[in-house]
Amino acid sequence: MPSRSRSASRPKTPIALTEQVPPPAWFPEYLRRLRETYAPDLPAPRRFPEPLGGVIRTILAQQNTRRVAQRQWEVLTTVYPQWEAALMDGPDGIAATLKSAGGGLSRMKADYIYGVLAHLEETRGELSLRFLRDFPQTPGGHEQARAALAALPGVGHKTVALVLLFDLIRPAMPVDGNMERVAKRLELVPTNWNSHKVERWYGEAVPPDWETRYALHISGVRHGRDTCRSQRPLCGECVLREFCPGAALFELGEAQP
Structure with a gap:
């Protein structure tokens, strides 16, 4: 039986999105103008002492106004000073607590929050994500932190990127709906790309230092x-x-539009 060639068995390296759609020559000017206009003095990043708080606060922000998400966070942390109390209360109790603060999707968010807490209790034996700060500040360490966050139930790529950037001070590149809309209007990316693909393109196109990425997200x-x-x-x-x-x-x- 003829043996397969080494080249035939080697997995193909995926083509970078920026090779398919290269950033335009004016891309550095785009970065400069946005920062100069909207974030000349960068605000300090939100950084929860416990990264788990960052995950839960970001879950609350999904499809919510900032005001409602903050109100839900305040009620949640008042009712549950320790996350162990939320775990014991279960998804029904968490949903009722969120509903009392107003805002929609209380049940879905309660399920996500409970799922994260239950996953940590089962896999790590404690309700904490502080171990994510132990990974080195290297590309490999960033990927380890990303993978650990992505393994949490109900935590999608946007939440992962936001927690990495804001709470763990790692050079992720979260792209919200505003940034995606701007990118498509400027024809930086095709209009038929989904949000995950747009985020991946920005991750390749933007310089990989934390400050540049933080400034671009804010601005x-x-x-x-x-x-x-x-x-x-x-x-x-x-x-x-x-x-x-x-x-x-x-x-x-x-x-x-």
Whole structure:
């Protein structure tokens, strides 16, 4: 029986997304203008003493306004000063606590929170994610921390990236809906890419240091909220207008959001 060649059995390395869709020549200027406009003085990152708090706070923020998420967090941590109390109360009790604070999807978020707590109790014997800070500040260490977060029930790629960036001070590149909308309007990425693919592209395109990525996340979110809005974007005030193929059409009212 003929043996397979070594080249035939070797797994293919996936093509980088930035090879398929290279960043434009003006990409460094895009980074500079956003930071200069929206984050000239970077705010201190949110950093919970216990990274588990960061995970749960981020779960609450999903499909919620910042005000409602903060109110739910305050009620949750008042009712459960220790996460062991939430685990004992179970998903029904957590859901009732969240519902009392207002906001939607209380049951779903309660299931996620309980699932994270139960997973940690079962796999680590304690309700803590402090061990994530023990991984080295190297690409390998970042990947170990990412994999541990991704193994938590109900924790998707956006939550993982946010906790890595904000709570663990690791150079992840979270991309929210505002940043994704801006990227597609600027034609940085194809409009048919999903959010995970857009996040991967940014992860390849943006310099891999924590400060640049933190600055882009802060400034990119603010730009999408304040200027490049979903409806009626303020193209005349946009610092990226000269790079945007749709700006003139939006001003004429002919572009689709």
